[in-house]
Amino acid sequence: MPDHGHESGTCTRAEIPVHLSETVGHDATHCIVLVHAVRSSRTMWKGQTRRLRRRGYTVIAPDLPGHGRRRDEPFTLEGALATIEDAVSACEEPPLLVGLSLGGFLALHWAGTHPGRLAGVVAADCTIVPGPALARIYGLWISMKDWIPGDSDARVARAFARRHSEKAARRYYGGGRAHGVVRGVVRTIGSLDLLADVAAIDVPLTFINGAQDPFRRHEALFVEAARDARLVILDDAGHLANLSRPKRFTKVLRRAAGERADGHRAHPALSTHSP
Secondary structure: OOOOOOEOOEEOOOOOEEOHHHOOOOOOOOEEEEEOOOOOOHHHHHHHHHHHHHOOOEEEOOOOOOOHHHOOOOOOHHHHHHHHHHHHHOOOOOOEEEEEOHHHHHHHHHHHHOOOOOOEEEEEOOOOOOHHHHHHHHHHHHHHHHHOOOOOHHHHHHHHHHHOOHHHHHHHOOOOOOOOOHHHHHHHHHHOOHHHHHHHOOOOEEEEEEOOOHHHOOHHHHHHHOOOEEEEEEOOOOOOHHHHOHHHHHHHHHHHOOEOOOOOEOOHHHOOOOO
């Protein structure tokens, strides 16, 4: 998909518009941790990983339990949080923690319960308060797709490609399509108090939503709950904004990591010119 169009202006908690190119985090970092969505794997971040590493960032994109190279493991909240802990601990400095959808929920929860560990947080396509009932409905919808005759991994990938693109399908399912994780994911998401987690986050927080993402339902509540938050809407993007608008999405990550519009890092000690 061509990456044209524009982001909306970001919004602070006071709803004052700020141009994205003028916005940087409080602390710059050269390390970024990326947490993927349900049934996908680290491969969904290929577009961001390539662009960020080209600019000198250290990027860590782990597979969650039950996904990718870890599909033989059960998905649990404890295992998912341990995965984030290991990734953050592997960084030489406090990183920018990024998550999308399931990864966004997990990133918000981890950040809210681990103060002093991060430079910033980016939560994409996850501004909905699920609650147990909504989480169960979502889980039932996913599970019913598995009961449909002929709903093979190949058919799902083809349908995904029709909605997005062949490249997006290869990236989203590049590590394989995770099975047997829905029940654990639903139980996990339904148990989280995400607004309390957001309120506890002690670093700048950026929310990214695709303009057509149904998970935008409670985005105002998330922004209001945060101490220091910005909201970026990507036009012509749906629920998987990093695949719909890969270049724009990566640009937001660079700003959240503290990079200025001229390609320099905001912190003098980490200042490097982009290639």
